Amino acid sequence: MNRDISPLLGVLDPAPPRALTVDEQARQEQLLSSVLADARVVRRRPVRRIALAGALAVGAAAAVVVAPVAYHMIKGGGGPLSSTAISSWTGNPVRLAASSTDSTAQQFCEKNATGNPNATGPFTVSNADLRGEVTSMVLTRGKDITLCMVGTDGEGFTMAVDPIGKIAPKDITLDTAGSHGDGDSAFSYVEGFAGADVKSISVHDGSRTADALVDGGRWTVWWPGTSDFTGTVTVTTTDGNSHSVRIDSLFH
């Protein structure tokens, strides 16, 4: 059999050739700054877990030690959040008004916000919630948007996220997700966008159920432990209907 059908495999390419989007270009430059900065600063790096495509295929998580350069490591330890902070986690978040966020937490988030370091002006806070000792919030200043999580002990992390994109009223999308830390210091998070008719979102991962905070078209949630994101997300809309999808089906 001499025929070569391998060129047809292009139709299965999960990352076909295309130009970077504006947001991807921004992340490209941010990552470059991080690489150049990290290369010069010797500091302790956290252990981080990475679930690979192959691990997903066989339903098993794989562990790896990879130095993170896409987010800001603030303190040492097993991960960006302390095990004490993570152990205080609650499945239901306490929604915080932007004006009632813990000032220490907000100072941390503003100090470590991603984006233009020379930007000035106030931050806008959204998606602010409290799970145990951990405050999570999204800061926006100009075009720079930062997801921030920080414990009452001052350990935390920030990462750049995208502006809310166009989305159908009953749909949700996933903007970013990941797992940080190791052992008792491990946690997983998801951040994405929700349509106008989305009332609530819950993530079911293993034995845990975490209710996301939906605020202004963006949803945020985190829970203890690493994840291969093969759990499910249940979306409930304002008409009372619910449907569930696998978390990893939201990756695109």
Add this chain to the structure above:
Amino acid sequence: MALETDAEFSAMYRAHYADVLAFVRRRAHPGQADDVVGETFLTAWRRRRDLPDDPRPWLFRTARNLMLNASRSAHRQRAVALRVAEQGRDDAYQPMLSAEARLDLLAAWRGLSTSDQEILALHVWEGLTDKEAATVLGCSRAAYSMRLSRAKRRLAKRAGPGVELSTALVPANVNGAS
């Protein structure tokens, strides 16, 4: 290609970032792709004075090694598993195959070993020459060429006669370097 300055490294980074990102996205969990890419370029920075003139295969190999190391703690692997586009896309590839033929091709792909998938992906998706692909995999050019030929035969055999190549419809950006 010894890179001495931030500017030289930045130019190399910007020239290859998109390719490395795509390479990693084809293999790593989507939520972790940025971190693998970041670690790859961090390694490149540390080795900037030793980079080859064409750093692309070196960058791919470094990213691949990072992903291989990730799975070795769980089970020994010699190849990195690849993701596939689960649904048809609205692009130049779309008219090339009927939905049924696409499913046949997908089934044939999934029936291949991870090693065969990786060899074919470097050829078709990354568009590497045999020499470049051999650098990524750490084998000889001859060994890669032989393995590629066998992988192509196994793919065709598994796909059966229903999946045919219509050369008139193959888009210009289908990579077939060898």
